[in-house]
Amino acid sequence: MHSLPLFHRIAGERVVVVGSxxxxxxKARLVERAGGxxxxxxxxxxAKLAFVALEDERAAEAAALRLKRAGLLVNVADRPELCDFTLPSILDREPVLVAISTGGASAGLAKHLRLRLEGLIPQSIGGLASGLSAMREKLRARWPDGDMRRSALDRALEEGGPLDVLQAESASHIDAWIEFGTAEDQPAIFEFILTSDDPEDLTLKQARLLGRADTVLHDPAIPEAILVRARADAQRQPLLGDEPTSGLTVILRRSI
Known part of the structure; x- marks a missing residue:
């Protein structure tokens, strides 16, 4: 990853905007929309954050240096090399926020990816998120073990599950799911033999399980382009022998 994605709460906080x-x-509208x-x-x-939006490159660089010396994190419009943070393209389904970043490489590309997602992600997903938040204590009571709770959620939210994230009516199913839903009782292990180094050649099942896996054990030659399809916090390690596993484990081997 070129950056660590973070969502910064700025409600009631001052944010510097330099430019006209x-x-x-x-930039000012975006700050105000977030409550800043x-x-x-x-x-x-x-302040702790600042945006510099100046056309003159020297003036923009000088302003960025002054603000950084004052201890602020700075974003400089169209100058990614001067940025401490970059702004993603945002899809807002309150309280769900989907942020798409190219690390400053192309704001236009991020925007058009967001526009495609606008047509895929239902407005009701915000209600699903709020409903799950309101049921947090019931979830803990139903599945006291954290691993089982996460496994149950994974199974419910996946494609075709009772709380499928892309189905508009999923929020209305939360109560019934908590009462009757199940979790995997045993660790699950899936092994795939890859015939290509191109992540686009992953099957839908492979990509889905890789994105859910707690642990990814892989041949050392499996390329990073495929490994990054796993969750960012998943444990990844070369496949050396009979490593102990827990939760959902995906094993990747090469056919070559």
Missing amino acids: GGMAAA IVCAETEAHH
């Missing part, structure tokens, strides 16, 4: 015109106005208070550079001592 449409580019600066867009837009302020000038003169108030930088009260």
Whole structure:
């Protein structure tokens, strides 16, 4: 990963915006939409974040250096090499936020990926998230063990599950699922033999299980482009022997 994705809460916090015109106005609107208070550079001592939206490259670089010396994290429009953080393209399904980033390489590409997702992700997914949050204590009571609770959620939220994330009516099924849903009682192990180094050649089942896996054991020659399809926090290690496994484990081997 080129960056560590974070969601920064700025409600009620001052955020510096340096610049004028449409580019600066867009940054200010984004700050205000998230509950932040837009302020000038003169108030930088009260802020932790800053946006610099200046067309003049030298002026933008100078402003960024001043703000960084004051201890702020800075984003400079169209200058990714000067940025401490970058802005993703945002799909808002309150309280669900989907952020798409290219690390500053192409804001247009991120935008069009977001537009494609707009047509796939139902508006009701926000209700599903809120419903699961409201049922947190019931979930803990139903499945006291954290691994079993996560396994039950995975099975419910996956494609075709009772709480399928892309089905508009899933939020209305939460109560019934908590009462009658099940979790995997035993660790699950899936082994795949890959015939290609291209991640686009993964089958739907392989990609889905790789994205859910707690542990990925792999031949050392499996390329990073495939391994990054696993969860970012999944344990990944070369396949050397009979390693102990727990939770959902995916084993990747090469046919070559």
